[in-house]
Amino acid sequence: MELYFSPMACSLASRISLYESGQSATFKRVQLSDKAIASGGSLLDISAKGQVPVLVLDDGTVLTEGPAVLQYLADRQPDSGLLPPVGTTERYQVLSWLNYVGTEIHKLVFWHLFSPDTSPEAKAFARSKLPAKLTHLDRHLAGRRFLAGDRFTVADAYLAWALALVRRIGVDLAGWPNVATYAGNIHSRPAVARAMSDEAAMM
């Protein structure tokens, strides 16, 4: 498998899931500004969307959209617990959180903050939406170690990335103590810490 990624972009969740489940892949670094692949060629020739993550399977199948890539990686290694089995309510709770992180945090807030063509007004609007999302997470995370169930799942991998960006934009989590505790626990997991340090070193 090949994972097309950009350092500290949302593709980090896929790297975390690979590390957490002990799967290997060839990592292909992409520069998002011009879609150039470090080893040569353009991401646009792999996926017309020009966005990461892209997972190219060994049979050449091209898989895009982070939540789909994460589900694929988890289902390849069911014993990892990254996704509960099909048909269980627990699985749909994880999918619900994957969607929440993708739509309410990633696309509503961070995509605009890191997009080069977003106006200052739009960036300010996007940033203003973050506190309510953190408050929602804080209430949910009271007394919990993980977003859903009692194991680390792909939803936690996605949120681990989003919370790394929360820190990067200088938001102090003191007002959201349960999120702060959760972030500390999740970011110190060996696989998560390794993924974050591997990509931070490339910045």
Ligand SMILES: N[C@@H](CCC(=O)N[C@@H](CS)C(=O)NCC(=O)O)C(=O)O
């Ligand atoms: N719908 C896509 C969005 C992925 C996405 O927004 N990726 C960002 C990096 S976090 C990206 O590639 N940005 C460059 C661009 O949108 O041109 C998904 O969920 O995977």
